[in-house]
Amino acid sequence: MSKTVQHVSIDPITRLEGHGRIELFLDDDGNLADAFFQIPELRGFEQFCVGRQGEDMPQITERICGVCPEAHHYASTKTLDDCYNAPPTPRAKALRELLYNAYIFSDHLLHFYYLGGPDFLVGPYAPPQERNIVGVIGKVGLELGKEVIKHRSYGQKIIEIIGGRPIHPVTGIPGGQSKGITEDEQNEIRTMAASCLEFAQATLGVFNDVLLKDDTYKRFISENAHMMPTYYMGLVDEEGSINYYDGDVRIVGPDGSEFAQVPGSETLSLIDERTEPWTYVKIPYLKDVGWKGFVSGPDSGVYRVGPLARLNVCKQIGTPLAQKQYEAFLEYFGGGPVHATFAYHWARLIEMLSAAERVAALVEHPDLMTGPLRTPLGAPSEGVGVIEAARGVLLHHYDLDDRGRINSANLIVATTHNVAGISMSIKDMATAVVENGVVDDGILNLVEMSFRNYDPCLACATHALPGQMPLLVQVHDAQGSVCQRIER
Amino acid sequence: MRQLIIGWGNPIAGDDGIGPRAAELAAERVPAHVDVRSCSHAGLRLVELMRGYDRVLIADVRIDDGDAKLRKEILRPHDEEASLPTRHDGTLREALNAFRTLRDPELPDEIVLFSTPIAAPTTWNAALSQGGEAAAERLADAVIRELEVTAVV
Structure with a gap:
């Protein structure tokens, strides 16, 4: 006998940029269909x-x-470097990397304290009005x-000094940077970098003292329901260390073996995109493995990007303090790759520390203060730029005409890479928590938490117009009528 | 008094870019000690931009609510829970309240927000509509008048 289906809609998801919607379909028994x-x-x-x-x-x-x-x-600037065959000068590269690591530090800080962290620091069942940064302040002091x-503000200040503006940098140009920094600015960054390094370590202390002692979090990083053995993609340097700004694209399989390692410009040769009638986002997958649906495992081309993926593809972190944290991370899970989706939070903080270490190192880089800022440009053509956004691999691909105008452009953003993984995580969580038709606010937040692991940016994924994010939940009965409505 | 003018909106989202355009127009008429910036971010990043200023004037848009008038709202972030009737509210309210909870001394004493109604943007567009350009000029005038009232210009 076929079952009728109830319909629960979470629309749009809170605390994320851009609009999105989670659709849950319940069967006659009130369980997830x-x-x-x-x-x-x-x-x-x-x-x-x-x-x-x-x-x-x-x-x-x-x-x-x-x-x-x-x-x-910088994904765009790197793409133009490639289009004009104009690799940045050593000085420009040092400046870009310094800014970029400050961004990674700052963005990961934002996620832990403002976006994903409140779920655990305040608690997944806390009232929504407390489950935010104000609640976090109440918890951490x-x-x-x-x-x-x-x-x-330090992270933003470093970005402003190098990028020319506090928001929306303007100094990245094809083949280099439009300006350098002064010795006074270098000193200012040096002071802020030392403080950021201390703060990143303190934040991992909060993680160890609060989240790793929290029963809910420990359960979520150990339960099979939240394990997803997929492929992983990330950038690594020539030694196999994580590199946020540049490097080869490395992909490992669910067992940790290398599936591919190619220059960033060849990334598109590894993936294909499919469309689904229920979403406007194309869903990328590994071409040589193939699309087998929304399933994990070695036979499914689903792959994931972002902090957890980067820790799974790298051979080492590349900075000493974060390396120790990485080793403790692997020891906790009994080795890698780590498939626990909620470990994205932990991986993010290890990366925050590594980015702070890199800022402190890059401000002393011998190329930072001297040498040319720009390489002469060649003739315009086609180019690809790959970079690690805080939430995963970001790829721009442009074809320029002979006057340097855009013939075609394609952007594959981190959240797009993760769409399949996100969908699967949502289903896994909903299957675990929705029972007998009970869909209350706490359960809905658990479903959203599975989503927030990825720190998704829907505005990027859809290239849609940013807007407000109130939460509307509608539960539909088998006849399609709205039988429950929750708004916050 | 340190004052900042922010043109708030996305300049590649059609009339959502009215705020940044108003800031451009205002920048030509304000004295050097008044800073002018544009911002496409909501929430935390916007509040971070305001820190260190005593007073912030924001040029913004709101989704058309049947009232064609330019609207002026005043917020005192140290004293009250923020509530802004703007298209970009959302996380700004949460961010302001967070900074207030932290008793952040760098928060401005006063935020004056001017908003003009627009239809919800649905396409990417780097140009303003004809009405949008006029609205940006009215917003810039309003911001400049506000500075004059406080005898800064």
Whole structure:
């Protein structure tokens, strides 16, 4: 006998940029029948770019997103480097990497204290009005809260010094940077970097003292329901260390063996994209493995990106303090790759520390203060730029005409890479917690928590217009009528 | 008194870019000691931009609510829970309340927000509509008048 299906809609998801919707379908018994992660907006950004001057793209693309303009700015700049066959000078590369690691530090800090952390620091069942940064301050104390603000501002200040503006950097240009920094600015960054390094370590202390002692979190990183053995993709340098700004794209399988390692410009040869009728986002998968649906395992081409993926693809972190934390992370899980989706939070903080270490090292880089800022440009052509946004691999691909105008553009952003994984995580969580038709606010937050592991940016994924994020939940009965409505 | 003008909105989202355009227009008429910036971010990043200023004037849009007038709202972040009738509210309210909870001394004493109604943007567009350009000019005038009232210009 076929079962009728109830319909629960979480629309739109809170505390994320852009709009999204989670659709849960319940059967007659009130248990989960199916789940979908929907992106309802139309894309169209690439078409908007056609005909524009290539050198305008670093400023245009960073406006897509309310979260990571730095990532788009430098993905775009790197793409133009490739289009003009103009690799950045050593000085420009040092400047870019310094800014970029400050961005990774700052963005991960934001996620832990403001976005994903409240779920555990305050508690998944806490009232929504407390499950936010104000609740976190209540939990960790006013003084640590002030340190959060201070170090967010340090990260932003470093970006402003190098990027020319506090939001939306403007200094990345094809082949280099439009300006350097003064010795006074170098000293200022040096002081802030030392403080950021201390704060990153203190934040891991909070993680160890609070989250790793929290029964809910410990359960979530150990339960089979939240394990997802997929492929993983991330950038690594020539030694196999994590590199946020540059490197080869490395992919490992669910057993940790290497599936591929290619220069960033060849990434597109590894993946294909499929469309589904219920979402406007294309779903990428590994071409040589193939699409087998929303399933994990070695036979499914589903792969994931972001902090957990980066820790799974790297051979080492590349900085001493974060390396020790990485080793403790692997020891906790009995070795890698780690498939626990809720370990994204932990991986993010290890990366925050590694980024702080890199900022402290890069400010002393011998190329930072001297040498040319820009390489002469070649003739415009086609190019690819790959970078690690805080939430995963970001790829820009442009084809320029002989006057440097955009013939075509394609952007594959981190949240797009993760769409399949996100959908599967939502379904796993909903299957575990929705029972007998009970869908209350706490359960809905658990479903959202599975989503927030990925720190997704829907504005990027859809190239949609940023807007407000109130939460509307509708439960439909088998006849399609709304039988429950929750709004916050 | 340290004052900042923020043009709030996305300049590649059609009339959502009215705020940044108003800031551009205002920048040509304000004295050097008044800073002018544009911002596409909501929430935390916007509040971070305001820190260190005594007073912040924001040029913004709101989704058309049947009232064609330019609207002026005043917020005193140290004293009250924030509530902004703007298209970009959302996380800004939460961010302001967080900074207030932290008793952040860098928070401005006053935020003056001007908003003009627009239709919800649905496409990417780097240009303002004809009405949008006029609205940006009215917003810039309002911001400049506000500075004059406080005898800063």
